[in-house]
Amino acid sequence: MATIKDVAQLAGVSVATVSYVLNDSMPVSEATRNKVLAAVAKLGYQPHRQGRNLQRQRTLTIGVLLPQANLLCELDLATWLLEATNAATSAGYSLLLQPADSQARGDLADGWISFGTALDPQLPQIWALAPPFEQPAVLCDAAFAAQRAVETLTHAGMQRIGLITLPRSIPGSARWYLGYRRALRRAGIAFDPALVVEPANNRFHDGVAAYEALAASENDYDGLIVCGNQLATGVVMVDHAKVPLIVSHSNTQRGISGFRWPTELWAHTLVRKLLQQLDGSAIAHRTWLNPSLVIGSLGFKEDLDGFNYV
Amino acid sequence: MATIKDVAQLAGVSVATVSYVLNDSMPVSEATRNKVLAAVAKLGYQPHRQGRNLQRQRTLTIGVLLPQANLLCELDLATWLLEATNAATSAGYSLLLQPADSQARGDLADGWISFGTALDPQLPQIWALAPPFEQPAVLCDAAFAAQRAVETLTHAGMQRIGLITLPRSIPGSARWYLGYRRALRRAGIAFDPALVVEPANNRFHDGVAAYEALAASENDYDGLIVCGNQLATGVVMVDHAKVPLIVSHSNTQRGISGFRWPTELWAHTLVRKLLQQLDGSAIAHRTWLNPSLVIGSLGFKEDLDGFNYV
DNA sequence: CTGTTAGCGCATTCAG
DNA sequence: CTGAATGCGCTAACAG
Numbered sequence: 260m261a262t263i264k265d266v267a268q269l270a271g272v273s274v275a276t277v278s279y280v281l282n283d284s285m286p287v288s289e290a291t292r293n294k295v296l297a298a299v300a301k302l303g304y305q306p307h308r309q310g311r312n313l314q315r316q317r318t319l320t321i322g323v324l325l326p327q328a329n330l331l332c333e334l335d336l337a338t339w340l341l342e343a344t345n346a347a348t349s350a351g352y353s354l355l356l357q358p359a360d361s362q363a364r365g366d367l368a369d370g371w372i373s374f375g376t377a378l379d380p381q382l383p384q385i386w387a388l389a390p391p392f393e394q395p396a397v398l399c400d401a402a403f404a405a406q407r408a409v410e411t412l413t414h415a416g417m418q419r420i421g422l423i424t425l426p427r428s429i430p431g432s433a434r435w436y437l438g439y440r441r442a443l444r445r446a447g448i449a450f451d452p453a454l455v456v457e458p459a460n461n462r463f464h465d466g467v468a469a470y471e472a473l474a475a476s477e478n479d480y481d482g483l484i485v486c487g488n489q490l491a492t493g494v495v496m497v498d499h500a501k502v503p504l505i506v507s508h509s510n511t512q513r514g515i516s517g518f519r520w521p522t523e524l525w526a527h528t529l530v531r532k533l534l535q536q537l538d539g540s541a542i543a544h545r546t547w548l549n550p551s552l553v554i555g556s557l558g559f560k561e562d563l564d565g566f567n568y569v
Numbered sequence: 570m571a572t573i574k575d576v577a578q579l580a581g582v583s584v585a586t587v588s589y590v591l592n593d594s595m596p597v598s599e600a601t602r603n604k605v606l607a608a609v610a611k612l613g614y615q616p617h618r619q620g621r622n623l624q625r626q627r628t629l630t631i632g633v634l635l636p637q638a639n640l641l642c643e644l645d646l647a648t649w650l651l652e653a654t655n656a657a658t659s660a661g662y663s664l665l666l667q668p669a670d671s672q673a674r675g676d677l678a679d680g681w682i683s684f685g686t687a688l689d690p691q692l693p694q695i696w697a698l699a700p701p702f703e704q705p706a707v708l709c710d711a712a713f714a715a716q717r718a719v720e721t722l723t724h725a726g727m728q729r730i731g732l733i734t735l736p737r738s739i740p741g742s743a744r745w746y747l748g749y750r751r752a753l754r755r756a757g758i759a760f761d762p763a764l765v766v767e768p769a770n771n772r773f774h775d776g777v778a779a780y781e782a783l784a785a786s787e788n789d790y791d792g793l794i795v796c797g798n799q800l801a802t803g804v805v806m807v808d809h810a811k812v813p814l815i816v817s818h819s820n821t822q823r824g825i826s827g828f829r830w831p832t833e834l835w836a837h838t839l840v841r842k843l844l845q846q847l848d849g850s851a852i853a854h855r856t857w858l859n860p861s862l863v864i865g866s867l868g869f870k871e872d873l874d875g876f877n878y879v
Numbered sequence: 880c881t882g883t884t885a886g887c888g889c890a891t892t893c894a895g
Numbered sequence: 896c897t898g899a900a901t902g903c904g905c906t907a908a909c910a911g
Binding site for chain 1: 570615617618619620622623628630633635645646647650651654655657658663664665666667668671675676677805806
C-alpha cells in the first residue's frame with residue numbers, strides 16, 4: 260500500500276503539498292499539482308481512511324441501530340438498507356450495523372439512525388437508548404393510510420366496514436384505528452365496535468382466526484380493512500371471494516391491495532438529513548411521508564379509477 | 570472524551586502501563602494494575618477505536634457486499650444481516666455495508682463477505698469483483714432440497730411429479746433440476762419433460778401462468794414441486810385444492826410447504842469462518858448447509874410423519 | 880505558493 | 896516491572 264510519503268517522494272514535493280492537492284485545501288500551482296497527480300496515478304495511491312479519519316476526528320460512517328429479528332415483519336429492511344447504503348455511499352459515507360441494545364456506540368460512527376416502524380412494539384425501548392428526536396426522524400403516518408382506505412370504500416358506497424388490526428396498545432396500530440374512526444366520522448357513518456377485531460399478533464393464522472371470528476358473528480359487513488401483512492395474507496387465504504377489500508399494511512405483492520410504504524424514499528431522506536445535520540445545517544427533525552394505496556387483483560376492485568393495479 | 574493520557578496521569582503511571590493492563594500485553598504488578606483500573610473506571614475511559622486501529626493496522630470491521638434490491642427475493646436479508654451482526658458484535662467486530670459494485674473497498678474492512686444465494690442470477694458478476702473462494706463460502710445445496718422433496722412424494726406413492734422452476738441457465742436453478750432428476754432416477758421413475766415448466770422469472774403471476782400451462786396440458790400429475798417463493802405463492806393462489814404438494818424454495822410461511830433455508834446458521838457460520846481466517850487459522854473454504862423440509866397446512870399433507878406442521 | 884513540524888490516540892520497542 | 900520515545904497515515908497550522 261502506497262502512503263502519502265511515497266507519493267510526495269516520487270513527485271519530489273512535501274507531504275503537505277500532496278495533501279493540499281488531494282483535498283483542495285490550499286492553492287497549488289498547476290505544475291506541481293500535475294506532478295502530484297501523476298505520482299498518485301502511477302502508485303495507485305488512495306488515502307488511508309483510518310489515518311485521515313483519526314486526524315479529522317471523524318469516521319465517515321453512519322451507524323444503523325437494528326431491532327431484533329422477530330419484529331421486522333411490516334417493513335422491508337432489505338430495501339431500506341440497500342437504499343440507505345446507496346445514499347451513504349454516494350456521499351462518501353459507509354453504513355455500520357449495530358444491534359439496537361449495543362453499548363459501545365461511542366466513537367464508532369459520526370451519527371446514528373435507527374430502523375423501525377411505528378408498529379414495532381419494541382421501538383420505545385430502542386428509542387430510549389437512542390432518542391428519535393436527537394437524530395433526524397422520518398415518519399410514515401398510519402392514520403393517513405387508514406383514512407384513505409376507508410374513504411376508498413365509502414366512496415364506492417359501502418357503509419359497514421370491518422377492521423382487523425393489532426391492539427391499540429401498539430402505537431402504530433393506535434394510529435391506524437384513529438384514521439379508521441376519523442374517516443367514518445367524516446363520512447357520517449356510525450362506529451360499530453362489533454366490526455373491529457384486534458388479534459394480538461400479526462401472523463398468518465391470526466388473520467385466519469380473526470376473519471373467521473368476524474364471519475361467524477351476526478355482523479354483516481360490506482367492506483373489510485386489514486392492517487398487517489401476515490394478517491391480510493391469512494384472510495385472503497381463507498376466502499378472498501367474500502372480501503370486498505383487503506388493505507394490507509405495506510405489502511402489495513400477491514395481488515393483495517395495500518399501501519406501499521415509501522421505503523426507499525424513507526431511507527434516502529433519513530440518511531440525507533443526518534448528513535446535513537453532520538454538516539452543521541439546520542434541519543427539520545421530523546419529516547412525514549405518506550404511503551400510497553395500490554389496488555390488487557384480489558378482492559375489491561370495482562369502481563376505482565386512477566389507481567395502479569398490481 | 571478521556572484519552573489514555575488522562576488515565577495515565579490520574580493513575581500516576583505512564584501511558585504504556587495503562588496499555589499493558591488494558592491489553593494484557595505485559596506483566597504488571599497487582600498494585601499498579603488496580604490503580605490503572607480505578608482510573609479507567611473513574612473516567613469511564615474507553616480506548617479510541619480509530620487510534621487503536623491505526624496503530625494495529627486493523628479496522629475490526631467486516632465488510633458486507635450487497636447485491637441490488639430486485640435480486641433479494643429468495644433469501645431473507647434482514648434475518649441474515651441481523652445474525653451476522655450479532656456474530657460480529659460478540660467478537661468485537663462491526664459490519665460495514667457496501668454495494669457489491671463498490672470500487673473503494675480497500676482498507677475499509679479487514680475482510681469481506683457477500684450476501685447472495687445461488688439463485689441470484691447476478692451473483693457471478695458480484696463474485697467477479699470479490700471471488701467467493703478467496704473469502705470463506707457457505708453454501709446451501711438446492712439439489713439436496715429438490716431430491717428430498719421428490720422423495721417425499723414418491724414415498725407417498727406418487728409417480729407423476731410436476732416441476733415448476735426457473736430456467737436451468739441460473740446456477741441454483743440448475744441444481745434444483747438436478748436433484749429432481751436424480752430422485753426420479755433412484756425411484757425408478759421415467760423422466761417426462763412435459764411435466765417440467767420453466768418460467769423466466771420468479772414472480773407471483775409467473776407462478777399463476779406456469780400452473781395454468783401445466784393444468785391446461787394433457788399431462789396429469791399427482792404431485793407438484795415449485796421452486797421459488799413467488800412462483801409457489803402464485804400457484805397456491807390460483808387453486809391449492811388440486812395441488813398435492815407445493816414446495817417453495819425457502820419460505821414456509823402462509824401454510825405453503827417448503828424448505829427452510831438455515832439463514833441464521835448460515836450468516837453465523839460465514840462470519841465465524843471469516844474471523845478465524847483473520848486470526849490466521851486454516852479453514853475449510855467451502856461449508857455446505859442443508860435446508861430442512863417443513864410441511865405446511867396447505868395442499869399435500871397426508872401420510873407424512875415426523876414433520877413439523879406450520 | 881510550498882516545506883517543516885506537530886500532533887490525532889494508541890501500542891510498542893528499548894532502556895532503565 | 897515501568898517510563899520515555901517513536902511512529903501508524905494523515906491534516907493543518909506555521910513559517911518561509
